[in-house]
Amino acid sequence: MRVEIWSDVACPWxxxxxxxxxxxxxAFPERxxxxxxxxxxELDPGRAKGDVEPVLTMLSRKYGMxxxxxxxxxxxxxxxxxxxxxxxxxxxxxxxxTFDMHRLLHLAKEHGxxxxxxxxxxxxxxxxERSVFSESDERLVELAVEAGLDEAAVRAVLADPDxxxxxxxxxxxxxxxxxxxxxxxxxLDRKYGVSGAQPAEVFTRALTxxxxxxxxxxxxxxxxxxxNAADAACGPDGCAVPRD
Amino acid sequence: MRVEIWSDVACPWxxxxxxxxxxxxxAFPERxxxxxxxxxxELDPGRAKGDVEPVLTMLSRKYGMxxxxxxxxxxxxxxxxxxxxxxxxxxxxxxxxTFDMHRLLHLAKEHGxxxxxxxxxxxxxxxxERSVFSESDERLVELAVEAGLDEAAVRAVLADPDxxxxxxxxxxxxxxxxxxxxxxxxxLDRKYGVSGAQPAEVFTRALTxxxxxxxxxxxxxxxxxxxNAADAACGPDGCAVPRD
Numbered sequence: 001m002r003v004e005i006w007s008d009v010a011c012p013w014x015x016x017x018x019x020x021x022x023x024x025x026x027a028f029p030e031r032x033x034x035x036x037x038x039x040x041x042e043l044d045p046g047r048a049k050g051d052v053e054p055v056l057t058m059l060s061r062k063y064g065m066x067x068x069x070x071x072x073x074x075x076x077x078x079x080x081x082x083x084x085x086x087x088x089x090x091x092x093x094x095x096x097x098t099f100d101m102h103r104l105l106h107l108a109k110e111h112g113x114x115x116x117x118x119x120x121x122x123x124x125x126x127x128x129e130r131s132v133f134s135e136s137d138e139r140l141v142e143l144a145v146e147a148g149l150d151e152a153a154v155r156a157v158l159a160d161p162d163x164x165x166x167x168x169x170x171x172x173x174x175x176x177x178x179x180x181x182x183x184x185x186x187x188l189d190r191k192y193g194v195s196g197a198q199p200a201e202v203f204t205r206a207l208t209x210x211x212x213x214x215x216x217x218x219x220x221x222x223x224x225x226x227x228n229a230a231d232a233a234c235g236p237d238g239c240a241v242p243r244d
Numbered sequence: 245m246r247v248e249i250w251s252d253v254a255c256p257w258x259x260x261x262x263x264x265x266x267x268x269x270x271a272f273p274e275r276x277x278x279x280x281x282x283x284x285x286e287l288d289p290g291r292a293k294g295d296v297e298p299v300l301t302m303l304s305r306k307y308g309m310x311x312x313x314x315x316x317x318x319x320x321x322x323x324x325x326x327x328x329x330x331x332x333x334x335x336x337x338x339x340x341x342t343f344d345m346h347r348l349l350h351l352a353k354e355h356g357x358x359x360x361x362x363x364x365x366x367x368x369x370x371x372x373e374r375s376v377f378s379e380s381d382e383r384l385v386e387l388a389v390e391a392g393l394d395e396a397a398v399r400a401v402l403a404d405p406d407x408x409x410x411x412x413x414x415x416x417x418x419x420x421x422x423x424x425x426x427x428x429x430x431x432l433d434r435k436y437g438v439s440g441a442q443p444a445e446v447f448t449r450a451l452t453x454x455x456x457x458x459x460x461x462x463x464x465x466x467x468x469x470x471x472n473a474a475d476a477a478c479g480p481d482g483c484a485v486p487r488d
Contacts, residue, residue, distance in 0.1 A: 077483070163397075166356050179461060182480075190433065191462065196484075198476065202465060216423065217423060221442060222446050233427060236287060236288070241320060
C-alpha cells in the first residue's frame with residue numbers, strides 16, 4: 001500500500017502532521033507493507049531564491065496580523081509541536097523559497113534517502129538556529145550530505161535550476177488534480193485522502209480502511225471467447241512465440 | 245487517470261504492445277486526461293554493460309533454439325510489428341544490458357521527455373542498423389540528445405552508475421509486488437492490469453472500464469462527533485491558527 005504525503009518544509013502543520021501520521025503508522029500492524037512517498041507542494045511557489053524574511057514579519061505583511069497576533073500564532077503552533085515531542089522555535093525563524101529543498105528531495109528519492117532528508121530539513125527549519133533559507137547553498141549542502149547524499153551530486157542539482165524542477169511541478173499539478181488546496185495532504189492508494197494535521201487516530205482509521213480496501217490488480221484480457229493474448233509477452237525466460 | 249507501462253527496450257512484445265495501446269488511446273475520448281508513465285523492467289537485470297551478443301546467438305544459447313527456430317521466431321515477431329506499421333529488423337540485431345537506457349528514461353522523465361526518448365530507443369533498437377548496446381556511451385548520448393535532453397546531463401548520468409539506479413530498482417520491485425512476471429505490463433490507476441501485447445480492443449475496454457471506475461478521492465476525517473481538524477493545514481493564504 002502506498003501513502004503519498006504532499007507537504008512543504010516551510011509548513012508548520014506538515015511538521016506536526018507528519019509526527020501524528022508516523023505515530024499511527026508505527027502502531028499499524030501492516031506497517032512493513034506501507035510505502036511512504038513525499039510529494040512536493042510549495043506554499044509560496046513564486047518566491048525567488050534568496051528572498052528571505054523573518055516568519056513574524058511575513059505573517060504581519062502577508063496576512064495583516066499584528067505583531068502580537070503573529071507571535072500568539074507561533075506560540076500556538078509551538079505548543080502543538082511540543083505535544084508531539086517536536087522542538088519548535090517560535091521566535092527568529094525565517095521564511096523563503098523551498099523550491100531547492102523540494103528538488104533535493106527528488107534527488108534523495110532516487111538514492112533511497114528521501115525520508116532521511118525530509119526529516120533533517122524539517123528539524124533544521126523548525127528547530128535549529130541556522131536558517132535553511134539563503135542565497136548561498138552551503139546550508140542545504142551540509143544538510144543533504146548529513147542525509148547521506150553525495151556532495152558533488154547535491155551541488156550539481158543546486159547549480160542547475162532545471163534539475164528536478166519538472167518533478168516538483170508535476171507533483172504540484174497532481175496535488176491540484178487531487179483537489180488539495182493546502183498541506184499536509186495524505187493520499188492512501190489514490191483512494192482515500194486525509195487533509196490536514198489530523199489526530200493520530202484519524203490516520204489509524206485511514207490506514208485500516210485503505211488496507212481493507214486494498215485489492216490486487218484485476219487483470220483484464222480478451223475474454224473467454226478468444227485465445228488469451230496475455231502471453232504475448234517477454235520474461236526472464238524469453239519471449240512468447242506468436243501463434244497464428 | 246494514470247497508466248503505468250512496465251517494459252524493456254529489448255522486449256519485442258513491448259514494442260508491439262506499445263503501438264497497440266497507443267492505437268486504443270488515440271481513439272479514447274478521454275485521452276487528454278490520461279497520463280502515461282514508463283516504468284523500468286529489465287529482462288536481463290544481471291547483464292553487464294558491454295556484454296553484447298547478437299539476438300539470434302542469444303536465443304540459441306539461452307533458450308536452446310536451433311538457428312532455424314530463432315530465425316523463425318524473429319520473422320514472426322517482425323510480422324507482428326509490421327502489422328502495427330512498425331519497422332523491425334529480423335536479422336543482425338544485438339542484445340545487451342538495458343540498465344543505462346532505463347536510467348536515462350528516468351532522467352528524461354524529470355525533464356518531461358520520457359515518451360520521446362522511449363520511442364527513439366525502441367526505434368533505434370528494433371529498426372536501425374547501429375546497435376544501442378555498446379561499451380561506449382556515444383550512441384545513447386546521440387539518441388538522448390535527439391529526444392531533447394541536455395548532452396552534459398546525459399553524459400553525467402551515464403558516467404555515474406548510481407544515477408537513477410535506485411529509481412530503476414524501485415520500479416522493478418513494484419512490478420514484482422504487482423505480480424508482473426513479464427512485460428509489457430500495463431497498470432491503469434493501480435486498479436486494472438493488462439499483461440502482454442493484447443489487441444487494441446482489449447486496451448480500449450481496459451481504458452473504458454478504468455475510466456468508469458475512476459472516482460475522486462474519498463476524504464476521511466475525525467467524523468461528525470468532533471471538531472473537524474481538516475483545517476489544521478497551511479495553504480497559499482496562510483496556516484490555520486490552532487483552536488483549543
